[in-house]
Amino acid sequence: MAQTLDVEKLEREVKNVYRDVAETPDGEFHFEMGRDLAERLDCVAVASLSRRIGRC
Numbered sequence: 001m002a003q004t005l006d007v008e009k010l011e012r013e014v015k016n017v018y019r020d021v022a023e024t025p026d027g028e029f030h031f032e033m034g035r036d037l038a039e040r041l042d043c044v045a046v047a048s049l050s051r052r053i054g055r056c
Contacts, residue, residue, distance in 0.1 A: 021029060 017029075020027065021033070
């Protein structure tokens with residue numbers, strides 16, 4: 001039996017996660033984020049910028 005993807009529900013859930021991260025950036029999430037991840041992925045520009053503005 002084929003299942004269909006409820007695109008509207010998926011979009012709502014993704015927006016909820018983005019909202020949660022924006023409202024609680026120091027919260028615990030099921031994915032990595034922040035300066036440590038950027039540096040580990042060798043995102044030099046992102047890591048450098050985040051250090052200058054004091055974020056991530």
